[in-house]
Amino acid sequence: MEAKQIREAVYLLIGAGFVAFGAAFAVYLGVRAENPALWAAAAAHTYPFFGATGTLVLLLTSFFLMLALWSAKNNIEGERERAITQYINLAFMFGASYIIAKYLEVTRFEANGLLPGQYFSDQLLGVANGHLFVAAHVFVTAVHALFVLGLLALILKVRKDLDALRRDGDLLPLETTGYYAHFVTIVSLFMLPILYLSR
């Protein structure tokens, strides 16, 4: 496989990912447009803190992956190995903290009885069909969280293959993981205003 082929494949998959998120956002905005009163009542149940934190940690994930690549290309021989490992560890840590932030957000929903379960009621928001807000919100964030989990798997794979990177100087896995991280982050940058800040 040539580097050109792998890069092209990654671009294509990222393009497809953008279309998938286009669909997810369309669902969200469609449901929201049909239920303005519901979204007004639900404003108290969106958590901009979690949205902003998630976006910030993904930005940092992308940033540290970029630093890892930069180090691999430019650092002085001998120092670079430690720097790459540290940057990749930091990227993974921030990526994982996104999942933690998402988990905490979901537990808030659950604590307020908004997730299906023993205390679930679609009247909890004081407006009929309150579940629609939760459904649309969880739908978009669940699709995104799946992509973030994919990113974490890619970072782990890059870390596992660091020996090959050192031996062969093959930076392509790190480079393409960085592309993917940028894509996931860009989507998050759209999610923040659409799901959390717009009231």
Place this chain on the structure above:
Amino acid sequence: MQPKSSAYLPADLAGWRRATDHKIVGLAYIFLAFAGLLFSGIFDVFVQAEQMTASVKIVGGGTFHYLFSYRWITYAFLFLLPGLFAGFGHFLVPLQIGAKGLAFPRLSRAALKVYGGGAFFLLLGFFFAWRDTQWLFFVPQGFGANLGAALLGVGMALVALSMAFNAVNFIVTVNTARAEGLEWGDLPLFTWSIYINAFAQLLAGPVLIAVAVALGLDAAGLKLFSPRHGGDPLLLQQLFWFYAQPALFGLLVPVIGVLGEVISALAKKGIFARKPIVGAMALYTLISFFAGGQHLAGRGVSTYATVLFGALGILLVVILAVMIFNLVLTLNKGAIGLMSPMLFALGALVMLGLGLASGMILASPVGGAALNGTTFEAAYFEAALIGGGMMGFFAAAHFWWSKLFGRTYKEGKGQLHAVALTLLLAASVILKLIVGLKGLGQHPFAYEAGFGLMLPAGIAAVLAQLILLCVSFNLLVSVFTGAVMNDPWRGKTLEWQTPSPPPPANFDEAPEIVAPYQYPAKGGA
């Protein structure tokens, strides 16, 4: 004599599982497509039998609708997608561009495994969803939120994911692995069709995956799409049609690609206006992404949307018509050999013609509003997707069978099957179109007397399924007992420059790169 097919076929099951050779993976998809067609045929026989008369009923209404849905699910996801796109795409694209293989062989194998998982979940859903699932998500039936529905959603999503992987593989291979000197303008029509359809599979597939996530949430109790709980079923339909129009109806693009190859080789003539056909394929695919809403006319969408989507739908029909007319014009003054592949190709043209005529009426806002939801619409689907798609698949199978296995089928039987299948399918569709114009509903489980034409239409459709068994038998048996055959058509594309079946690395010597379809003038040397 040792079968020549042993040149690249694995000796045991483990070899199939480990295989990354595009030819073996392609064959696996083609064999799975035959299995999918069998499932679809079984469901179809029940559906047709149930629809034949107003009085005699075999299964209940709910079961009928369920079987109806599964007939289409298995046909689209377990036959058309793996057969036309993944199967022949895998086998032929590298050969037609003079490449040694696909760009990502391991991705190829992974996609096959994902497809296997998807097929498993789709079929598993059958045992858990004994209710009206309605695969097209039309109101009022909607999509029942239960375990079977969730399994169906997962199955569809995995199949779509597998096709998206294949799409990446095909696109990157064509972009980067063409033989030296093979320019874009010299790519065969079939390779172009797979390349263009790959974009549809790649970009639309993830939307179906998003639909599966949404269905999972629905089944978990969040009721995103249930009208009884304030949800909007139209949203689900719109999402599904965003996928289905380019990815499933878009499979007519590979059908056109197949027909171009077959007609050109058996009429010994270059394809008429080949490059405009390629442009039309691209335009058809592009517009398909915006035209899914045409199927929702009369189903709760606004008048404005109905007119807009109707215009796009008519545009699609016109583009398809242009491609078909060009193929018909290819026949003009050709040295036409009425062999099995040509007869299947002509049958496909007949069915696509019926699909065009009915599709034009349905795409118009007035026609759509009046006839969507009637047997007319069901007949349109059958003409375009079943008639065009299935006849296209068998045209490809008969045309390239010797390339796949180095052996050939019984030609006389193939010819008989092609003619019989065309007549039966066309009769069934025409009769259903007439009944639809009289106002019979789309899934007529129970209806008033007075639609007697449903009886001969159903009999023709059931007989067509029996013929399909014979077609499949004729092909599959020939893998073991057929006469050895290398190049029966004297084809002028690169896959015919290598022995049949091809060696593991496809070409023992670098193929001679020439423009495709350079047949001598009729009567010439």
